[in-house]
Amino acid sequence: MSQNVFQFVDVQRVDPPKKPLKIRKIQFVEIYEPFNQSQVGMQADRCLDCGNPYCEWKCPVHNYIPNWLKLANEGRILEAVELSHQTNSLPEVCGRVCPQDRLCEGACTLNDRFGAVTIGNIEKYITDKAFEMGWRPDLSNVIKTDKRVAVIGAGPAGLACADVLARGGVSAVVFDKYPEIGGLLTFGIPSFKLEKEVMQRRREIFEAMGIEFRLETEVGKDVSFADLLGEFDAVFLGVGTYKYMKGGFTNEEAPGVYDALPYLISNANRLLGFEKAQADYIDFAGKQVVVLGGGDTAMDCVRTAIRQGADKVICAYRRDAENMPGSKREVQNAREEGVEFMFNLQPVGVELDAHGRTCGIKVVSTELSAPDANGRRNPVVIAGSEQVLAADAVVMAFGFQPNPQPWMSEFGIELDSRERIRAPEQSDFAFQTTNPKVFAGGDAVRGSDLVVTAIYEGRKAAEGIMEYLAV
Numbered sequence: 463m464s465q466n467v468f469q470f471v472d473v474q475r476v477d478p479p480k481k482p483l484k485i486r487k488i489q490f491v492e493i494y495e496p497f498n499q500s501q502v503g504m505q506a507d508r509c510l511d512c513g514n515p516y517c518e519w520k521c522p523v524h525n526y527i528p529n530w531l532k533l534a535n536e537g538r539i540l541e542a543v544e545l546s547h548q549t550n551s552l553p554e555v556c557g558r559v560c561p562q563d564r565l566c567e568g569a570c571t572l573n574d575r576f577g578a579v580t581i582g583n584i585e586k587y588i589t590d591k592a593f594e595m596g597w598r599p600d601l602s603n604v605i606k607t608d609k610r611v612a613v614i615g616a617g618p619a620g621l622a623c624a625d626v627l628a629r630g631g632v633s634a635v636v637f638d639k640y641p642e643i644g645g646l647l648t649f650g651i652p653s654f655k656l657e658k659e660v661m662q663r664r665r666e667i668f669e670a671m672g673i674e675f676r677l678e679t680e681v682g683k684d685v686s687f688a689d690l691l692g693e694f695d696a697v698f699l700g701v702g703t704y705k706y707m708k709g710g711f712t713n714e715e716a717p718g719v720y721d722a723l724p725y726l727i728s729n730a731n732r733l734l735g736f737e738k739a740q741a742d743y744i745d746f747a748g749k750q751v752v753v754l755g756g757g758d759t760a761m762d763c764v765r766t767a768i769r770q771g772a773d774k775v776i777c778a779y780r781r782d783a784e785n786m787p788g789s790k791r792e793v794q795n796a797r798e799e800g801v802e803f804m805f806n807l808q809p810v811g812v813e814l815d816a817h818g819r820t821c822g823i824k825v826v827s828t829e830l831s832a833p834d835a836n837g838r839r840n841p842v843v844i845a846g847s848e849q850v851l852a853a854d855a856v857v858m859a860f861g862f863q864p865n866p867q868p869w870m871s872e873f874g875i876e877l878d879s880r881e882r883i884r885a886p887e888q889s890d891f892a893f894q895t896t897n898p899k900v901f902a903g904g905d906a907v908r909g910s911d912l913v914v915t916a917i918y919e920g921r922k923a924a925e926g927i928m929e930y931l932a933v
């Protein structure tokens with residue numbers, strides 16, 4: 463096969479088909495069917511190879527997109543997967559969960575009239591297919607050094623850092639308090655976007671590359687940070703952001719009101735067999751659920767509730783549909799699965815029954831102001847517009863803030879005014895903190911963001927660490 467410059471005129475953009483709704487609504491499985499080689503060939507061939515690939519610039523890890531599209535089109539999957547791993551440590555994950563409409567595909571030249579190339583799905587296909595064919599990273603030419611680095615956090619930032627270190631001959635030991643690697647990839651993002659087996663397969667691959675994982679080990683509790691600083695040549699912090707933002711309304715601590723992440727984690731623990739006690743599982747079967755918020759975490763919660771068998775699931779958001787921060791694709795998926803959306807509603811308090819349990823959420827209607835200095839339209843409450851939505855479970859999905867570890871200040875690791883770890887990319891050694899031996903990246907440095915930006919920072923920090931260690 464060769465590239466046809468006018469393929470995009472003859473061949474429409476096609477996304478992979480979704481599984482039937484009756485399966486989607488009850489099972490925690492990825493909703494998209496995989497592409498086959500013939501579909502990949504057709505879709506990859508739509509790439510114009512436009513000379514100035516905006517998609518590459520917009521992709522946070524700067525993947526060589528047109529080059530691996532060409533290889534995928536020609537069925538040269540093993541060459542494509544080698545190339546994609548030059549810039550990305552978890553391409554099969556990014557292909558599944560990146561908000562492509564805002565990143566690579568949003569920047570595709572074809573986007574205006576013809577529909578962007580389906581970059582994410584092809585990236586996923588290349589990696590999954592290569593693994594199926596038995597491809598594994600080849601480290602046989604790597605010259606081992608005697609340097610050892612402790613990586614705290616097995617989320618995408620920590621994993622990407624360990625990946626680049628291993629490829630550079632540096633031993634990486636990854637510590638995580640959870641019993642499986644992945645961080646939010648495993649315990650936050652639900653299986654209908656990213657099946658758990660994807661990260662389990664990656665763990666085996668990383669282990670075969672020589673990366674050591676010490677799971678169920680919390681730094682600061684099971685092992686001290688001082689010991690790690692003494693034992694290792696450098697330390698990378700990829701500890702994420704885990705402080706839940708609250709609504710500030712009455713009765714938000716009442717039984718029946720949940721923070722989004724503990725709810726999603728309890729569901730992941732059940733699916734993975736990590737549940738310690740039946741009571742740890744938050745079950746919305748048969749319940750009327752109201753999820754407050756309009757981002758991707760809110761979408762993950764409403765769609766999880768549907769699969770648990772909730773009677774009714776409402777997403778209540780304080781702005782309108784156009785101003786929702788979540789991905790349009792995920793909102794559409796939620797609608798298809800039966801979620802009801804209510805816009806311009808702001809919560810003011812949880813209603814309690816005679817036993818003190820949640821029985822509703824009082825909301826007021828809002829209208830949007832003129833755009834502020836940042837172009838954002840803010841919700842303004844309409845007087846006298848109160849109403850109560852019946853609910854026996856309310857989920858707060860308002861986002862996350864950094865939760866600096868208590869031991870950081872003791873070791874001279876400074877934070878910025880928003881409690882993010884100070885670790886600039888542009889410095890002598892990329893992503894070095896104010897303690898020269900300690901590097902950091904991902905959500906803990908940039909605030910709650912994306913998988914692909916965490917991967918970028920983990921990779922760059924590994925380069926910074928290797929320069930610092932002079933290897």
Ligand code: FAD
Nearest residue numbers: 615617618619638639645646681702904905911912913916
């Ligand atoms: P994390 O993934 O949070 O990993 C941090 C790890 O550090 C955790 O495993 C934690 O256990 C460990 N850790 C922390 N402290 C310690 C300690 N003291 N000792 C040992 N281990 C420790 N992004 C997307 O791009 N697409 C999506 O679809 C998407 N969906 C999301 C859905 C939800 C519900 C959430 C919450 C986030 C979502 N995100 C999504 C954002 C994305 O998951 C994060 O930006 C990304 O995971 C950040 O990576 P990280 O490695 O910095 O941190």
Ligand code: SF4
Nearest residue numbers: 521556560565566582
């Ligand atoms: Fe697109 Fe994300 Fe893949 Fe980059 S990593 S090409 S942004 S899907």
